[in-house]
Amino acid sequence: xxxxxxxxxGLTDVEFHYCPGCTHGIVHKLVAETxxxxxxxxxxxxxxxxGCSVFAYNYFNCDMQGAAHGRAPAVATxxxxxxxxxxxxxxxxxxxxxxxxxAEIVHAAMRGEKFTTIFINNAIYGMTGGQMAPxxxxxxxxxxxxLGREREHYGSPIRMSEMLATIDGAAYIERxxxxxxxxxxxxxxxxxxxxxLQIEGKGFxxxxxxxxxxxxxxxxxxxxxEWVKEKMGPFFPLGVFRDITAEEAK
Amino acid sequence: xxYNDILIAGFGGQGVMSMGTTxxxxxxxxGLNVSWxxxxxxxxxxxxxxxxxxxxxxxxxxxxxxxxxxxxxxxLPSLDKFEPTVKPxxxxxxxNSIIKRKLVRTDVKAIYVPTLDIADELxxxxxxxxxxxxxxxxxxxxxxFDTVVNMLRNIFTGKKxxxxxxxxxxxxxxxxxxxx
Amino acid sequence: MAKELWKGNEAxxxxxxxxxxxxxxxxxxxxxxxxxxxxxxxxxxxxGIFLQSESEVAAINMVYGASGAGARVMTSSSSPGVxxxxxxxxxICSAExxxxxxxxxxxGPGLGTIQPxxxxxxxxxxxxxxxxxxVIVFAPANIQEVVDLMQDSFELADKYRMPxxxxxxxxxxxxxxxxxxxxxxxxxxxxxxxxxxxxGTKGMRAPNVINSLFIDPNASNDHNxxxxxxxxxxxANEQRYETAETEDAELIFVAFGTPxxxxxxxARLLEEEGIKAxxxxxxxxxxxxxxxxxxAAAQDSVKAVVTVEMNTGQxxxxxxxxxxxxxxxxxxxxxxxxxxxxxxVAAAARLALGR
Ligand SMILES: Cc1ncc(C[n+]2csc(CCOP(=O)(O)OP(=O)(O)O)c2C)c(N)n1
Ligand code: SF4
Numbered sequence: 001x002x003x004x005x006x007x008x009x010g011l012t013d014v015e016f017h018y019c020p021g022c023t024h025g026i027v028h029k030l031v032a033e034t035x036x037x038x039x040x041x042x043x044x045x046x047x048x049x050x051g052c053s054v055f056a057y058n059y060f061n062c063d064m065q066g067a068a069h070g071r072a073p074a075v076a077t078x079x080x081x082x083x084x085x086x087x088x089x090x091x092x093x094x095x096x097x098x099x100x101x102x103a104e105i106v107h108a109a110m111r112g113e114k115f116t117t118i119f120i121n122n123a124i125y126g127m128t129g130g131q132m133a134p135x136x137x138x139x140x141x142x143x144x145x146x147l148g149r150e151r152e153h154y155g156s157p158i159r160m161s162e163m164l165a166t167i168d169g170a171a172y173i174e175r176x177x178x179x180x181x182x183x184x185x186x187x188x189x190x191x192x193x194x195x196x197l198q199i200e201g202k203g204f205x206x207x208x209x210x211x212x213x214x215x216x217x218x219x220x221x222x223x224x225x226e227w228v229k230e231k232m233g234p235f236f237p238l239g240v241f242r243d244i245t246a247e248e249a250k
Numbered sequence: 251x252x253y254n255d256i257l258i259a260g261f262g263g264q265g266v267m268s269m270g271t272t273x274x275x276x277x278x279x280x281g282l283n284v285s286w287x288x289x290x291x292x293x294x295x296x297x298x299x300x301x302x303x304x305x306x307x308x309x310x311x312x313x314x315x316x317x318x319x320x321x322x323x324x325x326l327p328s329l330d331k332f333e334p335t336v337k338p339x340x341x342x343x344x345x346n347s348i349i350k351r352k353l354v355r356t357d358v359k360a361i362y363v364p365t366l367d368i369a370d371e372l373x374x375x376x377x378x379x380x381x382x383x384x385x386x387x388x389x390x391x392x393x394x395f396d397t398v399v400n401m402l403r404n405i406f407t408g409k410k411x412x413x414x415x416x417x418x419x420x421x422x423x424x425x426x427x428x429x430x
Numbered sequence: 431m432a433k434e435l436w437k438g439n440e441a442x443x444x445x446x447x448x449x450x451x452x453x454x455x456x457x458x459x460x461x462x463x464x465x466x467x468x469x470x471x472x473x474x475x476x477x478g479i480f481l482q483s484e485s486e487v488a489a490i491n492m493v494y495g496a497s498g499a500g501a502r503v504m505t506s507s508s509s510p511g512v513x514x515x516x517x518x519x520x521x522i523c524s525a526e527x528x529x530x531x532x533x534x535x536x537x538g539p540g541l542g543t544i545q546p547x548x549x550x551x552x553x554x555x556x557x558x559x560x561x562x563x564x565v566i567v568f569a570p571a572n573i574q575e576v577v578d579l580m581q582d583s584f585e586l587a588d589k590y591r592m593p594x595x596x597x598x599x600x601x602x603x604x605x606x607x608x609x610x611x612x613x614x615x616x617x618x619x620x621x622x623x624x625x626x627x628x629x630g631t632k633g634m635r636a637p638n639v640i641n642s643l644f645i646d647p648n649a650s651n652d653h654n655x656x657x658x659x660x661x662x663x664x665x666a667n668e669q670r671y672e673t674a675e676t677e678d679a680e681l682i683f684v685a686f687g688t689p690x691x692x693x694x695x696x697a698r699l700l701e702e703e704g705i706k707a708x709x710x711x712x713x714x715x716x717x718x719x720x721x722x723x724x725x726a727a728a729q730d731s732v733k734a735v736v737t738v739e740m741n742t743g744q745x746x747x748x749x750x751x752x753x754x755x756x757x758x759x760x761x762x763x764x765x766x767x768x769x770x771x772x773x774x775v776a777a778a779a780r781l782a783l784g785r
Pocket of ligand 1: 050051052053069092093094095096097120122124125126127128133213457458459460486510511514
C-alpha cells in the first residue's frame with residue numbers, strides 16, 4: 001500500500017496533551033517537519049518553555065532542555081554559544097515571551113543570537129487557567145480581567161514582532177497563523193525560512209503564530225479559529241516585519 | 251460520633267466537584283464540620299477528577315481522604331483506582347449507567363445507581379448528580395433530604411424555580427436505588 | 431456570625447481586603463491563581479488597586495513602591511514565583527517597609543510540581559535573599575486560621591515595618607472549609623499613620639527617603655545592628671504555637687501547617703494501641719518557639735520527638751536546636767507533592783519508640 005501521509009520523524013510517539021481544537025499541536029507538527037526536512041534532527045537542541053507547551057521536550061524528537069518561565073532565550077543563548085554549529089530553537093507562549101521573559105527575548109535579539117524562536121500568541125495564559133496575557137485584546141475577558149481588559153488600566157496589547165523588528169540583531173521576523181490549510185502552508189514556509197537563516201548564521205529569527213485557546217476563550221474549536229481571524233487578525237496583522245535577506249538583496 | 255471520609259471521582263465535566271460542594275454546603279447548614287479538597291492540575295483537562303469531602307460531628311482532623319468510608323465512582327477508571335482503598339464495611343456507589351462491571355470487593359456495601367438513565371427518564375441529563383446524591387443520603391443517612399431541598403429552593407429562584415421539582419424527583423429516584 | 435464555606439485562596443484574598451489591604455500586585459501561578467483572580471474582581475469594588483504584573487520580580491518591586499508610598503499592600507505567589515521575589519524581599523527588609531507576602535507552596539526544586547508541598551521552609555525562615563534579614567513567618571494549618579492571622583499579619587508588618595509572610599501548602603489554597611469572620615473589617619481611617627512614607631513633603635517637612643544603600647561601613651553596620659535589635663525584640667515577643675495532648679505524652683510530633691493535621695490523625699491511630707502521642711505545632715516558624723518546644727520535649731514522659739513535614743526534612747533543624755539533644759529527634763515526610771499518610775506517620779512513631 002502506498003503511504004500518502006505519515007507522522008514526521010521530528011515527533012516522538014508520545015501523545016499530545018493539548019485540548020481539542022488547540023493549535024499548539026499543528027505548530028509542533030510544522031516545526032518537526034522542518035527539522036526533518038532540513039535534516040537537522042540529530043544536531044538540533046530545543047528549549048521548552050513554561051506554559052501549555054511545557055511538555056514539548058517529550059514531543060520533539062531531538063535533544064531538548066526545559067527552561068524556567070520566560071528564560072528560554074537565555075538558556076538558548078547558553079546552548080548556542082557552546083554549540084555554535086548546532087541548530088537551536090525556543091518554543092514559547094505569550095506569557096512566557098512577552099511578560100516574564102520580555103527582557104530575555106529583547107536582549108537575545110539585540111545580541112543577534114543565532115537561534116530561532118517559535119512564539120505562540122494565543123492572547124491568554126492557557127496553562128494556569130485563562131489569566132490575562134500582555135497580548136490579551138482590549139475588552140477581552142480573562143480570569144484576572146473579569147470585566148475585560150481595560151486600556152486605561154493595562155494599556156493596549158503588545159505587538160512583539162513589530163517591536164523586535166526594530167532591533168538590528170534580528171534577521172527574520174514574521175507573524176503567521178494556522179487557521180486554514182493555506183495559512184498552515186505559509187506558516188510552514190516561514191518556519192523553514194527562519195531555520196534556514198539561522199543555519200546561514202544571519203542572526204536572531206522569530207516566527208509568531210496567532211494560535212487558539214478554545215478552552216480558556218470559552219469557544220468551540222471552530223469558533224476559536226474564527227475568533228483568531230476576526231478579533232486577533234486586525235490587531236496583530238500577518239506579514240514579514242524584518243527580513244535582512246531582502247534588505248541585503250536591495 | 252459520626253465521621254465520614256467521602257471520595258467522589260469521575261471524568262472532568264461530570265459534576266464531581268459540584269456534587270462535593272453541594273454535600274459540603276448541606277453539611278455546613280446542618281451544623282456539621284466539613285472540608286472539601288479537590289484534585290487539581292493538568293490531568294483535569296479531559297482526564298479524571300476527584301474530590302474528598304469529610305463530614306463529621308466532631309473536629310475534622312485531616313481533609314485528605316486516604317481510606318474512604320464511602321466512594322462515589324462516576325466512571326470506570328475511578329472505580330478501578332479507588333475500589334481497593336475503601337474501608338472494610340464502607341460503601342461504594344457505582345454509576346452503572348456507564349460502569350459495566352460489578353464490584354470485586356465483597357467486604358463493602360455496593361449500591362448501583364443508573365444515574366444517566368434516570369436523569370434521561372426525568373428529561374434533564376444535568377440532574378444525574380442529584381440522583382447519586384439521593385442514593386448517598388438514603389444509604390448513609392449522613393445528610394437530610396430537607397436540607398438539600400431547601401438549598402435547591404435557594405439556588406433556583408424566579409425563572410429557574412421549576413428546576414427544584416425535577417431535582418427533588420432525582421433525589422427520590424436515587425434514594426429508591428439505595429433501598430433495594 | 432454564621433459560618434460560610436470558603437475556598438482557601440479566595441478566603442486569603444477576602445481576608446486581606448477585610449484587613450484593610452487596598453493594593454495587590456501579583457502574577458498568576460498554580461496553586462494560588464485564585465488569589466489574584468479574586469482580587470481582580472473585588473479590589474475595584476472597594477476602591478482598591480489590583481494589578482497583574484509582568485513577573486513576580488516586578489510584583490514585589492511594585493509592593494516596595496506602594497508600601498513606600500504608604501499603602502497597605504500585599505502580594506502572593508507559589509514557590510517558583512516566591513524565589514523570584516527574594517531580591518525584592520531583601521530590599522524591602524533593608525528599607526524597612528511593611529508588606530504581606532503569601533506563599534501557597536508547591537513541590538520543588540525547579541519547576542517541580544503544582545501539587546502541595548512545604549519545601550520552602552528554609553527559604554522563608556532563613557531568608558532566601560542576600561544579607562542579614564528576617565521576616566515574620568506564619569504557617570497556618572487551616573483556612574480559619576489563615577483568615578484569623580491575616581489582620582495580625584498586616585498589623586505586625588506595620589508595627590515592625592517589615593514583611594510578614596504566610597506560608598501554606600497548596601492544599602490549603604485549593605480546599606474549602608467553613609470560615610467565620612470573627613473580626614470586624616478594618617476601617618481605613620483607623621490604620622496607623624506612616625510619617626516615613628514618600629507622600630510628598632507638601633512643604634511641611636524634610637524629604638523622606640526610602641532606600642537600602644548604606645555605603646559607609648559604619649552606617650551599614652549601625653543599620654544592620656538596628657535591624658538585629660528589632661529581630662531580637664520580635665523573637666522575645668512574637669512566638670506563637672499550639673499544643674495538642676503534649677502533656678505527659680510518650681511521643682511528640684512536631685509539624686507546621688497541614689502535616690500537623692496528619693500528625694493528629696496519626697496520634698489517634700497510636701492512641702488505639704495505647705501510645706500517647708501529642709502534637710506541637712509552631713504557628714510562627716520565625717520566630718521559632720524554641721523554648722516552648724524544649725519544655726514539651728524535656729518532660730520525663732517523652733521518649734522521642736518526630737517531625738512531620740511535606741519535604742525531605744527542613745524544620746527538623748529547628749526542632750534539633752529546640753530539643754538540644756535531650757531526646758532523639760527523627761523525621762517522617764514526603765516531598766515534591768506527595769502527602770504522607772497518617773499510617774506512615776504512625777509507623778515512624780513506632781519506629782522512634784522502638785516498637
Ligand atoms: C516564576 C513562575 N511564575 C509563574 C508560573 C506559572 N505559569 C506557568 S505557565 C504560565 C503562563 C502560561 O501562558 P503562556 O506563556 O501564554 O502559554 P500558554 O499556556 O498560553 O501556551 C504561568 C504564569 C511559573 N511556572 N513560574
Ligand atoms: S488550555 Fe488553551 S493553549 Fe492550553 S492546551 Fe488547552 S487550548 Fe491549548
